[in-house]
Amino acid sequence: MSEAFNVAEIFGEDVFNDKVMRERLPKKVYKELKKTIDEGTPLDLSVADVVAEAMKNWAVEKGATHYTHIFQPLTGVTAEKHDSFITAPREDGTILMELSGKELIQGEPDASSFPSGGLRATFMARGYTAWDCTSPAYVRKDAAGAILCIPTAFCSYTGEALDKKTPLLRSMQAINEQSLRLLRLFGNTTSKKVTPSVGPEQEYFLVDKKKYLQRKDLIFTGRTLFGAMPPKGQEMDDHYFGTIRQRIAAYMKDVNEQLWKLGVTAKTQHNEVAPAQHELAPIYSEANVAVDQNQLVMKILKKTACEHGLHCLLHEKPFDGVNGSGKHNNWSITTDDGINLLDPGKTPHENIQFLLVLTCILKAVDEHADLLREAAADVGNDHRLGANEAPPAIISIFLGDQLDDVVAQLISTGSATHSITGDKLDTGVKTLPVFSKDATDRNRTSPFAFTGNKFEFRMVGSKDSIASPNIVLNTIVAEAFCEACDELEKAEDFEQCAHDLIKKYATEHQRIVFNGDGYSDEWVAEAERRGLPNLKSMVDAIPALVTEKSVSMFEKFHVYSKVELEARVEIQYEAYAKAINIEAKTMIDVASKQIVPAVIGYTKSLADTINAVTAAGAKATVQVGLLNETSDLLEETKAALGKLTELTAEAATIEDVEKQARFFHDSIVPAMAALRAPVDKLEMIVDKEAWPMPSYGDLLFEV
Structure with a gap:
């Protein structure tokens, strides 16, 4: 990487963006493509041919030799197959470099080897990738050279979605249609499109690569399955927003440069709470672009770490006893002409459109809290949710003082007459400026918090795709808007009907609003009293996908069919069982081959020392005590190892995927x-030189 660079000059230089398309495409072709991007009109193959040629020429000029349809199968990560631009040799032995319109808009990867949940038989291989022209293509440079990456959707031969992008695009269509219905009722005739905007904050850990390679648990599972806490953890709060160490700063610089070239608006970087933990946050973009770019962010975080002798851990809880990592999904709804439907304005109590949007969201989240919880369900997230750095597993909404007061007025009197405003903040130091503070504080314990002009869904796991939570958010809000529009469109008095709906939704769904401490035991009891679901694990959350209300809603808005939902349930159960099985087998392997032999060696050393000390006529009381304690713990370890081995073998005999997943959760975990x-406990006793792997202290503080 270069020592210095101008961000404005390099930003988006490797992206086939609107600027490049305007420069390289004939005006008529550019207009046709823009019409498809903006309005969803079908793209003619003749237009695709011209676009493909221009895209290929642009990519070749940047050194690209191959192109790939990059897609998001139900593995949770991206997939790609690389094809070179070369065609069959000509008679003179030379070749042409080509990319046809058909090759641009359609690919055919093998669909049989990806998770399908029964949608595809293993012997039926055909599947298709389809160009998502609303998410720009880009050239990615790595050890393989320069590759033209074309974002695509992925579906089966019979049309079912085999990926996360297809239902996301469907959900974006649904919320666009219902939002426009709502806006038209409020007299807006100018906005043509409403799009969910997303800004995902990405947390991650960095550890030394050499130390990482000495930990089989990190290699196979992404988290430490063993590890005693070092003398210092995060108690001093000195890592959070602390000075970024030079090695990490150099890494962040390289990450930023690569992301900026790829059009990712990486804006914020800082140390997070736990030692060795960091965060990167971009500016908002359209939901499907944000999903694509977040996958790219994770890929670049990991790739760049290798180049700096580091390893990037994206697991939600790589270290027990310190904060885990999440991905805060900041979600809002904006029109093509710049109107944010979640902007309350200076006087939210007078903003009827905003209040209806707000109370519709209260209704949506309350009625589908289980579904929203499932959207953040992940094996790693089971270790994180409810801990000190993450929201509880109970879905609730934080509105803040200002909106909470407005909603309270609506519930009690049917109308709101005033809004709390922010005061001036005076620090008491004359040389410091006096400035306006917000009308409300933030609440870091809330899973779904209103933060000024957006909602922040804080539950999502750090390695997860943000597609699933945004599919759910888009669809449940689309349903709430639809039901409100159905009432408003037949009302004789629109204004009165709007006021009635706002009060009705606020009153009926006030149980979902909670502004207090989400970590407290009192809230758990209070949530139970309110009837809010508390789905503590991924296994508990999965059934929410196929409840009658979920299936009905998703089918109504053509986001998922029932069979697509049933397939995802099976995939989720399988994913849980496989992940825990790998963790259990890794524990068995590490304990059997590394830890038990190391401890036996240590006990032999102790025994030899005791014999030598005793033979010399001195007391060996301390050594004998250590030997007894170590031997007792070794015996306990061997018994626990035997039990885990036995249970893991039993799990393999369970054929039903749900029963197997529950067995892993209830028995093997x-x-x-x-x-x-x-x-x-043994790690705290055994000589450090004899312990077979780097400790937490080595990993967290020696980066």
Whole structure:
């Protein structure tokens, strides 16, 4: 990477963006393509041919030799197959470099080897990728050279969605249609399109690559399955927003440069709460672009770490006892002419359109809290949700003082007459400026918080795609808007009907609003009293996908069919069982081959020392005590290891995917905890030189 660069000059230089299209495409072709992007009109193959040629020429000029349809199968990560631009040799032995319109808009990867949940038989291989022209193509440069990456959707031969992008695009269509209905009722005749905008904050850990390679648990599972806490963790709060170490700063510089070239608006970087933990946050973009770019961010974070002798950990809880990592999904709804439907204005109590949008969202989240929780369900997230750095597993909405007061007025009197305004903040220091503060504080314990002109969904796991939560958010809000529009369109008195709906939704769904401490035991009891679901694990959350209300809603707005939902349920159960199985087998492997032999070696050393000291006529009381304690813990370790081995073998005999997943959750996860407990105690006793892997202290503080 260069030592210095001008961000404005390099930003988007490797993206086939609107500027490049205007320069390289004939005006008529450019207008046709823009019409498809902006209005969703079908793209003619003749137009695609011209676009493909221009895109290929642009990519070749940047050194590209191959192109790929990059898609998001139900593995949770991206997939790609590379094809070169070369065609069959000509008679004179030379070749042409080509990309046809058909090759641009359609690809055919093997669909049989990706998770399908029964949508595809394993012997039926055909699947299709379809160009998503609303998300720009780009040239990615890595060890393979320069590759033209074309964002695509992925579906089966019979049309079912085999990916995360297709239902996301469907959900964006749904919220666009219902939002426009609502806006028209309020007299807006100019906005032509409404799009969910998303800004995903990405948290991650960085550890030294050499130390990482000495930890089989990190290699196979992404998290430490054993590990005693070092003398210092995050107690001093000195890492959060602290000075970024030079090695990490150099890494962040390279990450930023690559992202900016690829059009990703990486804006904020800082140290997070836990040692070795950091965060990167972009500016908002349209939901499908944000999903694509977040996958690119994760890929570049990991790739660049290797170039700096580091390893990037995206697991939600790589280290027990310190904060885990999440991905805060900042969501809003904006029109093509710049109107944010979640902007309350200076006097929200007078903004009837905003209040209806707000109370519709209260209704949507309350009625589908289980579904929203499922959208953040992940094996790694089970370790994080409810801990000190993450929201609880109970969905609630934080509105803040200002909106909470407005909603309270609506519930009690049917109308709101005033809004709390922000005061001036005076620090008491004459040389510091006096400035206006917000009308409300923030609440870091809330899973779904209003933060001025957007909602921040804080539950999403750090390695997860943000597609699923945004599919759910778009669809449940589209449903609430639809039901409101159905009432408003037949009302004789529109204004009175709008006021009635606002009061009705605020009153009926006030249970979802909670502005207090989401970490407290009192809130758990209060949430139960309110009847809010508390789905503590991924296994508990999965059934929300196929409840009658979920299936009905998704089918109504053509986001998922029932069979697509049932397939995802099966995939989720399988994913949970496979992940825990890998963790259990890794624990068995590490304990059997590394930890038990190391401890046996240590006990032999202790025994030899005791014999030598005793033979010399001195007391060996301390050594004997250590030997007894170590031997007792070793015995406990061996018993727990045997039990985990036995249960893992039993799990393999369970054929029903749901029963198997629940067995892993109910039986194997506790057995893993039972094995870890004595091992972590042994780590505190055994000589550091004899311990077979780097400690938490080595990993967290020696970066």
